[in-house]
Amino acid sequence: MLLPYDLRETDAPEKMVAQAAKELGGLDTLVLNAAQQITQPTIEGLTMEQVRDTFEVNIISMFATVQAALPHLPAGASIITTTSVQAFNPSGHLLDYAVTKAAIANFTVGLAKQLSKKGIRVNGVAPGPIWTALQLDEGQPKEKLPVFGQDSLMERAGQPVELAPVYVFLASNEASYVTAQIYGVTGGEAINL
Template sequence: MSDKPKGMAAKGDQDVLTLETYRGVGKFQGKVAIVTGGDSGIGRSVALLLAKEGAKGIAIVHTPKEQKDADAAKQLIEKEGSEALSIPCDLAEGEETCKTIVDQVVGKYGKIDVLILNAAIQYIVPSIEETTPEILEDTYRTNIFPMFYLTKFAVPHMARGSSIVSSTSVTAYQGSKSLVEYSSTKGAIVAFTRSLSQQLAPRGIRVNAVAAGPIWTPLNPASREDENLEGFKGKEAPLGRIGQPIEAATSYVFLASQEACYMTGQVLHPNGGFVVNG
């Protein structure tokens, strides 16, 4: 993206990890993953890192209108030697859609080792008086309901040692005056993570989350007016810049890997240095 926010590090800076400089060591050799919202942003970076780590198959779940981005992500994944499965759908359609996704992946690979619950939308709503049933329902039907449904159908196909990683947000901890609807779903995801981790612990399935922010992803320009986007660009973290998707993606890879085998019910915070005490 050419219009980079002020303070964003340039490619090649020594303190910034890039997809080109990341070196996999086979952490997910032979594993099968589902990544919702895997066509762009953090989701795409997670999918690519899983491929770099040797994953056998990676299912990218995305909206039909993002097929072009999904095709590009699929090519990048396959370039790393992994199989990529593009699944266009609207997660907000509900339980049956989520069951179809799981059935498609299990039908092809016979199992699910990693479930990345990342898809989300956000609406900029300056005042609670301006929210509508449509905005509220769309936000919850997209951001939190599919996490329940996908997990419900995926868990029976997940063996001990499998992992679920969800995307919450720094807004769940700091709040956001113009993202009340979005932030509240992210708070729900924190509770979902902590509660589900206790439920699935006896089965050896770990459940964690990542609360990223501020990260430069397509979600921000897509949901913000120009003047509001300038405000986002000005949110410099203590490290002095807005983060790149891969700088959040590494937290997902760690939590899903064997290296995090004693972590469940936890949230990692790749946010450039904001202290959230969460």
């Protein structure tokens, strides 16, 4: 089921959750994975419109989506955020994006502390360099695309399919004793919280 929404719109998270809960007959897993990433080499060139949009899509919509989803999430449910290696080792040309990803890491741990009393687990995934549409749509400087990810220990960028098993694990009952954790899928780059 595809639900196209613009998360910069204030009411989008609530509408999206309500429609998903209705169509699916409830919710037991919430994956927060939307992001805006636009390369900008200098803070002088970074417009406040871009900063606001990045914060709205990347972190503010997470607060709103969780608030909308909580009435539908039973004990045993799982919330999975998507942060980034950028939260722990930011690139200068992704200043606004990296700051939101650090906020997401903190949001994940803090939310886990709040929701553990309700029996809801909250964890995050921190991808490293992964080939996604973000990279090709102004997410990386064009001249860096041919070598994107080659400075990782694995000397290549990852593929989205390499992230999927971590999300599936965190959503499953196999992770019933896992909460407030950030899992790095980074090609070897360390993450620390």
